[in-house]
Amino acid sequence: MGEVEIAIISAAEIGFRCHGLEFARARLAQEHGSFRSTPQIVFGVGAEERLLSEENNALFITLLRSVGEVRHAEGPRDHPFWRLHPERWLESLVVQDVGAVDERLYASCLYSQVPAFSASDRAMIDVLTVTREGRLAVVELKADEDIHLPLQGLDYWSRVAWHQARGEFQRFGYFPGKELSTEEPLLFLVSPALHVHPATDTLLHYISPAVRWTLVGIDERWRKEVKVVFRKRAVRDFRLTIDDLEISLRSCFRPCAQEPEYNH
Numbered sequence: 568m569g570e571v572e573i574a575i576i577s578a579a580e581i582g583f584r585c586h587g588l589e590f591a592r593a594r595l596a597q598e599h600g601s602f603r604s605t606p607q608i609v610f611g612v613g614a615e616e617r618l619l620s621e622e623n624n625a626l627f628i629t630l631l632r633s634v635g636e637v638r639h640a641e642g643p644r645d646h647p648f649w650r651l652h653p654e655r656w657l658e659s660l661v662v663q664d665v666g667a668v669d670e671r672l673y674a675s676c677l678y679s680q681v682p683a684f685s686a687s688d689r690a691m692i693d694v695l696t697v698t699r700e701g702r703l704a705v706v707e708l709k710a711d712e713d714i715h716l717p718l719q720g721l722d723y724w725s726r727v728a729w730h731q732a733r734g735e736f737q738r739f740g741y742f743p744g745k746e747l748s749t750e751e752p753l754l755f756l757v758s759p760a761l762h763v764h765p766a767t768d769t770l771l772h773y774i775s776p777a778v779r780w781t782l783v784g785i786d787e788r789w790r791k792e793v794k795v796v797f798r799k800r801a802v803r804d805f806r807l808t809i810d811d812l813e814i815s816l817r818s819c820f821r822p823c824a825q826e827p828e829y830n831h
Contacts, residue, residue: 572659574680579604585638586790587655588612588648590630591619612648640790653710658693660793661708661757667793668706668755668783671698676742683726692723701745703731703752710789712762717770717780724754724778753779760784760796768799776801 572584580594590612595604608619610627612634619627637648644650662679665672677696682689694706705727707720728751730736737747756767763784774780782799786792 584655584659585634587652587657587659588634588638590634591627612651640788654693654708657708657710657757657789657793660789661694661706664793665694665696665706667795668757669704669781669798671700672704672706672755673697673699676745678741683723683730690723690726692727695727695741697742697745697747698753700748702748702750703727703736704755705752706755706757709756709758709762711759712764713758714764714766714770716756716758716764717767717774720754720756720780721774721778724752724780727752751777751779753781755781755783757783757785759787759789761787771799771801774801 572587574582574584574589576582576592580592582589583591583593591608591610593606593608596607597603598605609616610619610630611617612630617623617626634648637643637646638656642649658679661668662677665674665677673696677694679694681692681695683692692705693708696704696706698704705720705724707716707723709716731747731752736742763782767782771780771782778801780801783795784797786794786796788794
């Protein structure tokens with residue numbers, strides 16, 4: 568198995584993951600009839616969760632080997648461990664190198680699965696980070712075709728903007744030592760290029776110009792490397808920039824003898 572990801576779930580529990588697939592947790596469990604806590608390790612994927620003991624230690628080792636052999640870019644695609652939770656897999660790669668999504672994003676100040684509230688409703692933002700200039704950025708990820716990508720991203724953006732306006736991020740310990748910009752957050756919508764829902768462009772037309780969104784299409788082989796194929800940004804004429812078109816063409820086609828002309 569490659570490098571294990573450690574996720575802090577709560578003050579008394581941490582999770583162990585391989586490319587977003589959780590296979591074990593360490594926690595402090597309350598003893599029955601006592602105020603004392605006992606450390607425990609539970610393992611398993613999905614509902615198959617067991618408390619680690621001497622009797623099932625061999626099963627735990629077998630699970631570790633299976634996950635390590637399967638959960639990688641070249642693993643067997645028909646295996647459940649390879650197919651489970653693709654969005655979490657993508658998130659784990661973006662967290663490792665958020666600059667692959669956009670070079671403005673600052674990898675040293677980044678949080679994943681961030682709780683954000685609206686009245687009594689609680690949502691989890693995939694990735695919250697900042698640009699090098701300190702502007703907040705919301706990154707919403709979809710590994711499969713999903714018509715809800717733009718609206719879900721907008722929902723998370725509005726929650727972040729609400730908390731930002733009240734100065735709550737730094738008050739609760741986010742981005743220590745980083746001066747946050749007062750500009751409204753940026754929104755990045757990330758999905759494999761061939762799995763962007765056909766209705767996405769239409770929905771993006773109706774988003775307020777105040778929301779500076781970027782639709783990022785990545786190579787379908789993102790498990791090997793998160794590589795941008797195209798970007799669409801919230802500009803007045805709703806067109807790709809020349810640089811983004813060139814990136815897209817280089818990724819999808821062989822070089823031409825003559826560069827195509829673009830209308831400005």
